[in-house]
Amino acid sequence: MKLRRELGGWLLASPYLLSAAIFFLIPLVWSLSLLFFRWNLITPEREFVGLANFGEALTSPRVWNAMLVTYKFMGIIIPSVMVASIGLALIIHHIPRLKELFAVGFFLPYLASGVAIGLVIQGILSYGSPVNEFLRNVFGTSPRWLRDPFWAVLVISGMIVWKLSGYYALIFVAGLQAIPRELYEAAALDGAGAFTQFRRITLPLLYPAFYTVLVLAVGITLGIFTEPYVLTGGGPALATHTWQLEIYYQAFERFRAGYGATVALINAVVTFVTILIIRRLAESWGARRGFK
Amino acid sequence: MNNMVRRSSKMARRYRLRGQAKTWMLYSVATPILFLMVVPYLYMLAQSLAPWTEVNRVFVPSSFTLRSYKWLLTGGAFAIAQPWLRALGNSALVTTVVTLSRVLTAALVGYALSVLPFRGRRRIHDFIMFQMFYPGIILLVPTFLLIRSLGLYDTYWAMIIPGLVSTWAIFMYTNFFRSVPKELIEAARLDGAGELRIIFQIMVPMARSITMIIFLFLFMERWIDLLWDMIVIRDPMKRTLNVLLATMFGPYGGYPGPLYAAAVLLTFPILLLFIIFSRKFVKGVSLIISS
Structure with a gap:
């Protein structure tokens, strides 16, 4: 009986064990061996180059640029998505009727393929579009949008904020629902206005939701690929060339397997350290306000 | 007064x-x-x-x-006709198989990890957490090489096999199944129900709303994948709709109408699926979030 249960457990868990062995452990080991070779993915022989891949990656302006671009996106996207999703959550939470309609409607962007939305954005920003016609009529000129490094970054950030905020709002709604009403009543009796209540009760008590959203959003921002791939190809002048684009470019367009794997590893280390730092910051902020 | x-x-x-x-x-x-x-x-x-x-x-x-749609499906008078409907079919095939497999395996593994007290389950659970937080980008190149050396490059299997199991879905089910009262499972066992029957006739029906959300998120995530499907497929007939649309931005530059028609084909099935299931959506999501 005991043996049967033991066997049954392993048997039921076997789909995971199999897939983890084949598609996690093998690539994991393989990725380590790739790092020290120069190899074009095609020829059978590969050349051992020691740490040359690391040397090249760490001195490559493209890699440093990718890092800078990713942090640029993060600096724009994280604060915007926080404000937007808390705002949406407040609407969903406080609106008396049609709550579900608004919650579902705000969530719809999350379902969009970056490719399809990229097409729409490209169309809306194309030279002859109504938006640009309007801008030229009023200001005499229209921005070059995706061909302008400044606007390209903003447009792609905007697409990502649009996509994510409805989803993250639902996380904040769950947080809002967990706040006891009595707290607000007590604060109102003490003469606290709506803004003070929001600042002193709502925001601090949303900390767990805030933390969840922060970790999710940082993860997403560090992995941006689709939007710049279809809209700008990383340009203009590498202004939207993210880590993922650089890895894709090196490994699958220039067929440099070893170097691509090395850039991926550096990206992973940077990602890991970034998430760690941001989590520490958020946690110490929370701890000062008495959260775990 | x-x-x-x-x-x-x-x-x-x-x-x-x-x-x-x-x-x-x-x-x-x-x-x-x-x-x-x-x-x-x-x-x-x-x-x-x-x-x-x-x-x-x-x-x-x-x-x-409907000109754009007609043009899209026939390629107009030009030699740049693309297999759009076939790409839609490819997307549907790959996404459905992968999503069903992910939900199914997650229910099995989640049940084993949350209900069956076998030795090693803690270790497996810890390993799943490790894999969940391991940055997948490092594995991109070696997984591609693995698929190629298995002879699966440029086949449907390349898009299907690496994604058959989802650690996220396992994690979700494990957490949810933990909250199911043990007495219920014991009672079913006393009635002679096997573990598989318990999973699919008791546990999964109880987890209906969470299953719906897991299904939706997995389906959507697979449907809009770009990077992986792009690197493992070369044959235009095997491309998914998302990849085909992404590669046609340039060649169809002069025909934005048909591109929009293709984007509608890509986007509206997901929207429809979501709106059909959206009635319990908000509740389901808050379940997911609280776990």
């Missing part, structure tokens, strides 16, 4: 008015935002139905035509 009643009713009316003003303000902010959230979808649909002279020139076309 009378005076006081009148005064208090006056105050109540004033409060009600203030509440109403607040409500109106809330709606007048919420409605434009709702519009902003759906406007890209509406734009896509409108442009796909617009006469070709108006595509990307107006927000609301003066009339509607």
Whole structure:
């Protein structure tokens, strides 16, 4: 009986064990061996180059640029998505009727393929579009949008904020629902206005939701690929060339397997350290306000 | 007395008015935002139905035509016809197989990890957490090489096999199944139900709303994958719709109408699926979030 249960457990868990062995452990080991070779993915022989891949990656302006671009996106996207999703959550939470309609409607962007939305954005920003016609009529000129490094970054950030905020709002709604009403009543009796209540009760008590959203959003921002791939190809002048684009470019367009794997590893280390730092910051902020 | 009643009713009316003003303000902010959230979808649909002279020139076309769809499916008179419907079929095939497998295996593994007290389950659970937080990007190149050396490059299997099991879905089911009362499972066992029957006739039905959300998220995530499907497939006949659309931005540059039609084909099945299941969506999501 005991043996049967033991066997049954392993048997039921076997789909995971199999897939983890084949598609996690093998690539994991393989990725380590790739790092020290120069190899074009095609020829059978590969050349051992020691740490040359690391040397090249760490001195490559493209890699440093990718890092800078990713942090640029993060600096724009994280604060915007926080404000937007808390705002949406407040609407969903406080609106008396049609709550579900608004919650579902705000969530719809999350379902969009970056490719399809990229097409729409490209169309809306194309030279002859109504938006640009309007801008030229009023200001005499229209921005070059995706061909302008400044606007390209903003447009792609905007697409990502649009996509994510409805989803993250639902996380904040769950947080809002967990706040006891009595707290607000007590604060109102003490003469606290709506803004003070929001600042002193709502925001601090949303900390767990805030933390969840922060970790999710940082993860997403560090992995941006689709939007710049279809809209700008990383340009203009590498202004939207993210880590993922650089890895894709090196490994699958220039067929440099070893170097691509090395850039991926550096990206992973940077990602890991970034998430760690941001989590520490958020946690110490929370701890000062008495959260775990 | 009378005076006081009148005064208090006056105050109540004033409060009600203030509440109403607040409500109106809330709606007048919420409605434009709702519009902003759906406007890209509406734009896509409108442009796909617009006469070709108006595509990307107006927000609301003066009339509607199916020309873009007809052109998309026949390739017009040009030699750049692409297998769009087949790509839609490819997307449907790959996404359905992968998603069903992910939900199914997650239910099995989640049950084993949460209910069956076998030795090693803690270690497996820890390993799943490790894998979940391991950055997948490092594995991109070696997984590609693995697929290629298995002889699966440029086959449907390349898009299906690496994704058959989802650690996230396992994690979700494990957490949910933990909250199912043990007595229920014991009772079913006493009635002679096997573990598989317990999983699919008791556990999964109980987890209906969470299953729906897991299914939806997995389906959507697979449907809009770009990077992986792009690197393992070369044959145009095997491309998914998302990849085909991404690669046609340039070649179809002069034909934005048909591109919008393709974007509608790509986007609206997911929207439809979501809207069908959206009735319990908000509740389901809050379940996911609290776990």
